[in-house]
Amino acid sequence: MDIAIVLYEGFTALDAIGPxxxxxxxxxxxxxxxxxxxxxxxxxxxxxxxxxxxxxxEVKRADIxxxxxxxxxxxxxxxxxxxDFVRRIDATTRWTTSVCSGSLVLGAAGLLRGLRATSHWMVxxxxxxxxxxxxxxxxxxxxxxxxxxxxxxxxxxxxxxxxRIAGDDFAQGIQLGIEYDPQPPFDAGSPRKAPEHVVGMxxxxxxxxxxxxxxxxxx
Amino acid sequence: MDIAIVLYEGFTALDAIGPxxxxxxxxxxxxxxxxxxxxxxxxxxxxxxxxxxxxxxEVKRADIxxxxxxxxxxxxxxxxxxxDFVRRIDATTRWTTSVCSGSLVLGAAGLLRGLRATSHWMVxxxxxxxxxxxxxxxxxxxxxxxxxxxxxxxxxxxxxxxxRIAGDDFAQGIQLGIEYDPQPPFDAGSPRKAPEHVVGMxxxxxxxxxxxxxxxxxx
Numbered sequence: 322m323d324i325a326i327v328l329y330e331g332f333t334a335l336d337a338i339g340p341x342x343x344x345x346x347x348x349x350x351x352x353x354x355x356x357x358x359x360x361x362x363x364x365x366x367x368x369x370x371x372x373x374x375x376x377x378x379e380v381k382r383a384d385i386x387x388x389x390x391x392x393x394x395x396x397x398x399x400x401x402x403x404x405d406f407v408r409r410i411d412a413t414t415r416w417t418t419s420v421c422s423g424s425l426v427l428g429a430a431g432l433l434r435g436l437r438a439t440s441h442w443m444v445x446x447x448x449x450x451x452x453x454x455x456x457x458x459x460x461x462x463x464x465x466x467x468x469x470x471x472x473x474x475x476x477x478x479x480x481x482x483x484x485r486i487a488g489d490d491f492a493q494g495i496q497l498g499i500e501y502d503p504q505p506p507f508d509a510g511s512p513r514k515a516p517e518h519v520v521g522m523x524x525x526x527x528x529x530x531x532x533x534x535x536x537x538x539x540x
Numbered sequence: 541m542d543i544a545i546v547l548y549e550g551f552t553a554l555d556a557i558g559p560x561x562x563x564x565x566x567x568x569x570x571x572x573x574x575x576x577x578x579x580x581x582x583x584x585x586x587x588x589x590x591x592x593x594x595x596x597x598e599v600k601r602a603d604i605x606x607x608x609x610x611x612x613x614x615x616x617x618x619x620x621x622x623x624d625f626v627r628r629i630d631a632t633t634r635w636t637t638s639v640c641s642g643s644l645v646l647g648a649a650g651l652l653r654g655l656r657a658t659s660h661w662m663v664x665x666x667x668x669x670x671x672x673x674x675x676x677x678x679x680x681x682x683x684x685x686x687x688x689x690x691x692x693x694x695x696x697x698x699x700x701x702x703x704r705i706a707g708d709d710f711a712q713g714i715q716l717g718i719e720y721d722p723q724p725p726f727d728a729g730s731p732r733k734a735p736e737h738v739v740g741m742x743x744x745x746x747x748x749x750x751x752x753x754x755x756x757x758x759x
Contacts, residue, residue: 334557335718338554338557338588341554341587345585345587350585351587352587352588354588366564368571370590371591372590441719471717473695473721473722477723480726493735496728498690498691498742499691500689500692501692502729502733505695506700509711510719510720510722522713523713526713
């Protein structure tokens with residue numbers, strides 16, 4: 322089971338590492354972290370650097386392709402090297418997946434036309450110019466294209482993929498192995514559940530930043 | 541807010557990256573990934589390599605110390621360089637924390653004597669020789685020592701820490717930012733919830749491996 326995880330500067334680490342931790346336990350999993358070239362790729366905080374194991378041109382196919390999100394996805398959306406890689410590998414996959422704003426990269430690559438899809442709640446509307454129908458679900462399956470909502474949702478998505486690929490027992494075994502029995506101290510993980518003033522606080526903090534760096538959508 | 545995250549060969553990536561993603565959003569967070577020396581440290585799957593930003597001897601203090609778990613913790617438990625670092629930094633912290641079998645490293649450093657503590661469910665009993673009282677809770681706070689259960693529990697622990705440090709609104713804001721609204725496809729994340737045959741399957745797979753490499757406990 323060949324799994325290719327795309328990395329680019331400014332990715333959000335948990336978008337990639339959540340599903341990695343689950344998918345790495347599939348039978349015969351071979352995980353590749355793929356970027357422009359082999360070597361260090363910095364996550365969005367600047368504090369974490371992960372090594373890409375392969376360059377885009379070294380990877381010819383994958384059973385599962387995963388594109389994480391993060392502030393850096395704004396550049397990835399406009400970057401021919403990333404988009405060409407995504408399109409080229411998608412032609413070989415059993416599953417093409419994204420977490421968070423990674424779905425905007427799938428959209429920019431032309432893979433979401435006419436499909437329902439999700440993304441981080443703050444950028445959901447940006448799926449529309451790519452011909453996708455934004456959908457407020459945590460994991461959206463449309464044939465082989467599977468998009469997940471913000472950051473931590475990749476764990477849920479990956480468990481679903483394992484369920485499809487290796488069955489219920491195996492997926493439950495992985496869930497038990499990573500002791501994924503979530504007990505957050507609040508029920509504030511979606512804009513429909515968080516207190517209104519908290520949603521407002523997050524919007525006020527991030528929307529100006531996002532507007533400032535928003536690229537013109539590729540249609 | 542200085543945050544030191546210990547890395548060693550064979551750590552489980554999500555143990556470290558889950559809490560990192562949450563804690564990095566604390567006001568003035570300065571995250572350091574610390575290991576024997578600066579540079580690449582391989583996670584347990586062999587597929588993921590993270591760069592340590594600092595060597596043990598470069599870090600003098602931290603507000604939060606976090607020790608992740610993973611198969612490599614068996615060696616870390618017996619390694620003077622790791623244990624000295626943990627003891628030295630613990631003397632300066634506001635919070636000393638662990639995820640998964642990272643609590644065995646805290647135990648080996650002598651920090652859990654007389655305290656309730658948790659760990660991955662499969663190694664919970666190994667806390668006892670260190671004078672700790674194994675506790676089947678997801679997050680266990682004992683003064684400034686906070687231990688979390690297996691792998692994914694570090695996300696819940698970090699949100700609790702943020703709540704203590706920066707208040708309810710801030711913690712909810714981070715939860716909303718990482719869209720942590722868990723929807724696993726099964727309710728199988730603890731041995732009390734997973735089907736019995738799945739618990740048996742995981743035990744049968746991992747216990748022989750763990751027994752083979754179990755070090756003599758340091759008391």
